[in-house]
Amino acid sequence: MGNETINAAVLHAQGATPRYEPFPAPSAADGQVVATVLAAALKPVDRWLADGAHHAAPARFPLVVGADGVGVLDDGSRVAFLAPAPPYGGMAERVALRPGMWLPVPHGVDDVTAAALANPGLAAWKALVHVGELTEGQSVLVLGATGASGRIAARIARRYGAGRVVAAGRDARVLETLGADATIRVDSPREELAAAFATAGPYDLVVDYLWGPPAEALFAALAGSQAPRIRYVQVGISAGATLTLPATALRAAPLELVGNGGTGRRLPDLDEVAGVYRDLLTWTAAGELEIEIERVPLADVATAWLNADGRRRVVFVP
DSSP states (O other): OTTOEEEEEEEOSTTOOOEEEEEEOOOOOTTOEEEEEEEEEOOHHHHHHHHTOSTTOOOSOSEEOOSEEEEEOTTSOEEEEESOOTTOOSSBSEEEEOTTOEEEOOTTSOHHHHHHHHHHHHHHHIIIIIITOOOTTOEEEEETTTSHHHHHHHHHTGGGTOSEEEEEESOHHHHTTSOOSEEEETTSOHHHHHHHHHHHOOOSEEEESOOHHHHHHHHHHHTTOOOSOEEEEEOOOTTOSOOOOOHHHHHTSOEEEEEOOOTTSOOOOHHHHHHHHHHHHHHHHTTSSOOOEEEEEGGGHHHHHHHOOSSSEEEEEO
C-alpha cells in the first residue's frame, strides 16, 4: 500500500458510525484490480454488516464500509462492482476488487442510478428467481413491498412469470403505485393483518423483507392454506430480527422456509447476473422501475448514516 492514502468511510468497531477520514490506498494483489469509485449506495446490508447482524459481518477493524458500488477500471470500463476485497468497501475514492466481481454498466445510465439499483434490483431477482424458484403462473406475496428491494420485487415478479402479485407494506401511497393485484397494510392490528393475508391468498411464494410481527401474522394466516407448497424466502429484518413461531404454524402449512444468503447454495453465474442487471437498468430507463435517490457527498457519510430514513436510497459520491 505504501504511504498513499484515500478518503473513505472508515468503520473502527462493530456498531460504530463510519467516519470520513484517510485510509491506506488499495493496491492490486492476487489477481485483484483497483477501481476508481464513482458512486456507492447506502443499503440495509451495509448497516447489518457494520452492526454485526449479518452472517458475513467483519471481525477485523478498521475497514471501509460499502458492499458494492459503481466505478471505472484502469481501461476506462464503467462497472458495478460486488463484494470488494477486504478491508476495502465501496464508500471510498478507490477500491480493491476481487477477480471478475463486476458487471458492465451500459451507456445511457448515470452513475448514481446504476449504484442505487444494483443491490435492491439484483437482490429482488435473486429472492424471486434464484432462491424462490418462481415459475410461470405462481402467486407471489412480497412482504415489505414499500422498501427499495420490495418495490422492485413487486414490479418485476410478473416479468419473471408470476400470475398474481400481492404487495404488503407500511406506506399506503407506495402500495398504490406498484400495480399489484392486491395490497395489504402491515401496520394493522395482528388479527386484522392475519385475516387480510388469508383473504388475499393462497400463495406459492413469499419474499419477506420484514420478519418480526408482520411475519408472525402471516404464519398464522398460512396455517390454513390450501396451496400444495409455499416457498418462503427470508430476506430482511426491517420489522424485527426475531419472532415467535409456534410449531403448529409449521405443521399446519406446507411451508419451505429458506434463507436468501449465499452460504451453502450455488451462487448465480456472473454472466446471468450481468444480463439481469442490464435488464433492470433498461426497465428503469423506460420508466417501468422507479427508485427514489438522494445524492450525498461521501464527506457527509456520518450524518447520512445516522439520519437516512429508508424512503430514498442514499448514494454517496466521492
